[in-house]
Amino acid sequence: xxxxxxxxxxxxxxxxxxxxxxxxxxxxxxxxxxxxxxxxxxxxxxxxxxxxxxxxxxxxxxxxxxxxxxxxxxxxxxxxxxxxxxxxxxxxxxxxxxxxxxxxxxxxxxxxxxxxxxxxxxxxxxxxxxxxxxxxxxxxxxxxxxxxxxxxxxxxxxxxxxxxxxxxxxxxxxxxxxxxxxxxxxxxxxxxxxxxxxxxxxxxxxxxxxxxxxxxxxxxxxxxxxxxxxxxxxxxxxxxxxxxxxxxxxxxxxxxxxxxxxxxxxxxxxxxxxxxxxxxxxxxxxxxxxxxxxxxxxxxxxxxxxxxxxxxxxxxxxxxxxxxxxxxxxxxxxxxxxxxxxxxxxxxxxxxxxxxxxxxxxxxxxxxxxxxxxxxxxxxxxxxxxxxxxxxxxxxxxxxxxxxxxxxxxxxxxxxxxxxxxxxxxxxxxxxxxxxxxxxxxxxxxxxxxxxxxxxxxxxx
Amino acid sequence: xxxxxxxxxxxxxxxxxxxxxxxxxxxxxxxxxxxxxxxxxxxxxxxxxxxxxxxxxxxxxxxxxxxxxxxxxxxxxxxxxxxxxxxxxxxxxxxxxxxxxxxxxxxxxxxxxxxxxxxxxxxxxxxxxxxxxxxxxxxxxxxxxxxxxxxxxxxxxxxxxxxxxxxxxxxxxxxxxxxxxxxxxxxxxxxxxxxxxxxxxxxxxxxxxxxxxxxxxxxxxxxxxxxxxxxxxxxxxxxxxxxxxxxxxxxxxxxxxxxxxxxxxxxxxxxxxxxxxxxxxxxxxxxxxxxxxxxxxxxxxxxxxxxxxxxxxxxxxxxxxxxxxxxxxxxxxxxxxxxxxxxxxxxxxxxxxxxxxxxxxxxxxxxxxxxxxxxxxxxxxxxxxxxxxxxxxxxxxxxxxxxxxxxxxxxxxxxxxxxxxxxxxxxxxxxxxxxxxxxxxxxxxxxxxxxxxxxxxxxxx
Numbered sequence: 001x002x003x004x005x006x007x008x009x010x011x012x013x014x015x016x017x018x019x020x021x022x023x024x025x026x027x028x029x030x031x032x033x034x035x036x037x038x039x040x041x042x043x044x045x046x047x048x049x050x051x052x053x054x055x056x057x058x059x060x061x062x063x064x065x066x067x068x069x070x071x072x073x074x075x076x077x078x079x080x081x082x083x084x085x086x087x088x089x090x091x092x093x094x095x096x097x098x099x100x101x102x103x104x105x106x107x108x109x110x111x112x113x114x115x116x117x118x119x120x121x122x123x124x125x126x127x128x129x130x131x132x133x134x135x136x137x138x139x140x141x142x143x144x145x146x147x148x149x150x151x152x153x154x155x156x157x158x159x160x161x162x163x164x165x166x167x168x169x170x171x172x173x174x175x176x177x178x179x180x181x182x183x184x185x186x187x188x189x190x191x192x193x194x195x196x197x198x199x200x201x202x203x204x205x206x207x208x209x210x211x212x213x214x215x216x217x218x219x220x221x222x223x224x225x226x227x228x229x230x231x232x233x234x235x236x237x238x239x240x241x242x243x244x245x246x247x248x249x250x251x252x253x254x255x256x257x258x259x260x261x262x263x264x265x266x267x268x269x270x271x272x273x274x275x276x277x278x279x280x281x282x283x284x285x286x287x288x289x290x291x292x293x294x295x296x297x298x299x300x301x302x303x304x305x306x307x308x309x310x311x312x313x314x315x316x317x318x319x320x321x322x323x324x325x326x327x328x329x330x331x332x333x334x335x336x337x338x339x340x341x342x343x344x345x346x347x348x349x350x351x352x353x354x355x356x357x358x359x360x361x362x363x364x365x366x367x368x369x370x371x372x373x374x375x376x377x378x379x380x381x382x383x384x385x386x387x388x389x390x391x392x393x394x395x396x397x398x399x400x401x402x403x404x405x406x407x408x409x410x411x412x413x414x415x416x417x418x419x420x421x422x423x424x425x426x427x428x429x430x431x432x433x434x435x436x437x438x439x440x441x442x443x444x445x446x447x448x449x450x451x452x453x454x455x456x457x458x459x460x461x
Numbered sequence: 462x463x464x465x466x467x468x469x470x471x472x473x474x475x476x477x478x479x480x481x482x483x484x485x486x487x488x489x490x491x492x493x494x495x496x497x498x499x500x501x502x503x504x505x506x507x508x509x510x511x512x513x514x515x516x517x518x519x520x521x522x523x524x525x526x527x528x529x530x531x532x533x534x535x536x537x538x539x540x541x542x543x544x545x546x547x548x549x550x551x552x553x554x555x556x557x558x559x560x561x562x563x564x565x566x567x568x569x570x571x572x573x574x575x576x577x578x579x580x581x582x583x584x585x586x587x588x589x590x591x592x593x594x595x596x597x598x599x600x601x602x603x604x605x606x607x608x609x610x611x612x613x614x615x616x617x618x619x620x621x622x623x624x625x626x627x628x629x630x631x632x633x634x635x636x637x638x639x640x641x642x643x644x645x646x647x648x649x650x651x652x653x654x655x656x657x658x659x660x661x662x663x664x665x666x667x668x669x670x671x672x673x674x675x676x677x678x679x680x681x682x683x684x685x686x687x688x689x690x691x692x693x694x695x696x697x698x699x700x701x702x703x704x705x706x707x708x709x710x711x712x713x714x715x716x717x718x719x720x721x722x723x724x725x726x727x728x729x730x731x732x733x734x735x736x737x738x739x740x741x742x743x744x745x746x747x748x749x750x751x752x753x754x755x756x757x758x759x760x761x762x763x764x765x766x767x768x769x770x771x772x773x774x775x776x777x778x779x780x781x782x783x784x785x786x787x788x789x790x791x792x793x794x795x796x797x798x799x800x801x802x803x804x805x806x807x808x809x810x811x812x813x814x815x816x817x818x819x820x821x822x823x824x825x826x827x828x829x830x831x832x833x834x835x836x837x838x839x840x841x842x843x844x845x846x847x848x849x850x851x852x853x854x855x856x857x858x859x860x861x862x863x864x865x866x867x868x869x870x871x872x873x874x875x876x877x878x879x880x881x882x883x884x885x886x887x888x889x890x891x892x893x894x895x896x897x898x899x900x901x902x903x904x905x906x907x908x909x910x911x912x913x914x915x916x917x918x919x920x921x922x
Contacts, residue, residue, distance in 0.1 A: 005473045006539035012466045078467035079547065079843050086540065090614065108569040110845045110880070152840040153551070172633075172885035179839055179888050378640055379613040382540050384571045419571070421882040424633035427640050 008252035010082035020243040024065035025282035030353040031324035042321045052228045054125040058237040076120045080109035085252035090380040099403035103416040104249045111146035113418030118241035122230040123150035132226035133157025135219045137212030140341030141173035143232030148180035158182040161215045164207035187212035194218050194317030206336040209344045214317025233269025242275025250279045260413035266391035267295040270348030276415040295362040296395035300338045300438045303347045304362035310461045325352040331451025335438040339426035340387030366437040371430035386418040469713035471543035481704040485526035486743035491814040492785035503782045513689045515586040519698040537581045541570035546713035551841040560864035564877040565710045572607035574879030575733050579702035583691040584611035593687035594618025596680045598673030601802030602634030604693030609641035622648040622676040625668035648673035655778030667797040670805045675778025694730025703736025711740045721874035727852035728756040731809030737876040756823040757856035761899045762795045764808045765823035771922045786813040792912025796899040800887035801848030827898040832891035847879040
């Protein structure tokens, strides 16, 4: 029997020319985003001061299945895409599993992750609208780097609020964004009202994505009109752009005559997972196929596995609209010993709805388990994975080990979102035995839940 | 006219199955390596205590044009190869040049460079020979990382002597090698006789590749027989393995109907340059084509542009055979303000011979010029280049600007050997204006030349 190739890289001609909107395949839609003042669904006009016009349109459009990828966006995609779908032969052998393990590898670009897939169109639409620049937040730093790269290409200014503990753990991330011309501020900062308020209430805080979002939104809205805010995860528009991951994966697997029995992805705000699963979830929703979809999250920030499905602010400073999602409360701040990303208090409303309706499973792991999987994977597959991505590795390994027990020759697909080159402090801590785990107690979580908005929609939660 | 694709990635089936030996196309061979005691050409038996058997054979075999790449080596190559050949459309536009600029990008693997191409076969042959491990040196860190990755895959021990100033400038490089199970020692160290001697003579030294080689060789030869020394550049065997870069480049350019008028590569010990140019140089030697071949080196370590073509030790501790090459003298130690790699005192004997015989040109640049080119390239091509690779970028940009002046639509190919993710300190220094240049004076160079062996072969030099 002919051995499957080690990897499939589609040609540029085979690369999808359209993004796919998962909502178009959902019979029940996610609950709408609400204005916090009126509790009415937000409109494009409501979003216009915050988001670029086309992005606001994409955010609210649940019905259009396919959106053409603009030519200038395709031009940058072609610099680093299509990304490879790789068969993890040596990992399979090391595990002794009958399963076939594939991973879609998004690390081959300078942001070191899949984040560039959405940074490019977001920067492009900002440029098209004639804006001078964009503001954003970043946690582990991939999104901020991706946006810096895209803004340098389109000659836009780029202001990044970086979660303070990441800023301190990863000084080189900041330097890298500087190379591409971005301004980077540790968050919470004294440069915004939201930041000052958060610091006043919680002076020693190491920051959170929720805080950084508040500052970035305030900074965009307060600019002289020439900037908008952009976000690298959670939003419907981001799920749309990231669908390129799943669309390419599906095409590449078709070339191999494969279809995944299980699709595994790490989940922080949901950008990678939502993109990876898009076409497979559509098949499932439409009854064509029935793959299992597994979200893997850190035990220290367990929005799906221990959060509440409630309306919540997307940020800590409570300046954004309300979204119904699995959330730990916008006041939740992960423990500072948490390495890497996946530290957002909520989860994409689309993924939250799918999880709520039973189309998706979720598991959580502690970080030492995740780093153990990361080092094992690195030694066998020659790639040093990001801590975030390593959650998916751990999930996929456990699925493969289940197959070893049952003897099932399942096809497992997981998303390897990026590289760990800027996470060496965390790797060092792990190797030297200094890394600790943290599982929030029910009391810890309750503090976050107490920050949920007291609105009628949340009454039964 | 149909626009050329942004990049060509050959399929796995199109990937070359054989390495190409540039020597087989040379009418005049490089002078043979000599034993320092007898001044007689070294034999495979002489090399056996230092090198793996098959690698010693490859080192001395000048006639065999093609060597089959072993299947297990192909298996790892397929994890990250073929590497892309990318058209630098946006760079061309930004420069306003009529030239077409292509680069062969070797950064898409965890070593962050082309070094994995030779690390894999070297580890493989060590494993085949039943050895327990290998020892080596590393400068900027890419080679050490590459070898760590390869050794982890083949389950070999890996002892890396890392040039002290790089060890200190790049703590995360060490951490990364540790992830893959390697032991890393800053060089010169007190763990070897060579290291202790160098430290006694030069207590404040920041180290050099030449020092680190001495230590690694001593450590291998002094082991209980289970280890051999491996080297990531300079050697004929390395040129052979790296020919995969050039072979793929030529195939990819053929698919585009292109052939380079100029091939530009950075040159430290010559591994990338020798690999990139292999098939093009063969065409030139055989009179089939006449591309210009340009080596780019740092002004602070100018072996080709200011060195002597002489017999010299490959290391500072004078434990290796003598090779005839362009050299600054094994006693030459680059200034500590020199960022990045390309700090070896000599140059591949093959490339030295070709340069000496007029088949190749060489230019040198100061590091601030190189970083300026790096940042310009990053903003336009979305890739953060390694400082080493950025020498080739600078060379290619200057070639493209010449075309702008003359209006010639030349085809330029350069080698982008890797990524700068572990060079952020250097980038920060550049961005903050703290980076300085250093051009050795003639007196500085004379000190190095004084260390050349006083043997009859060097009398007229």
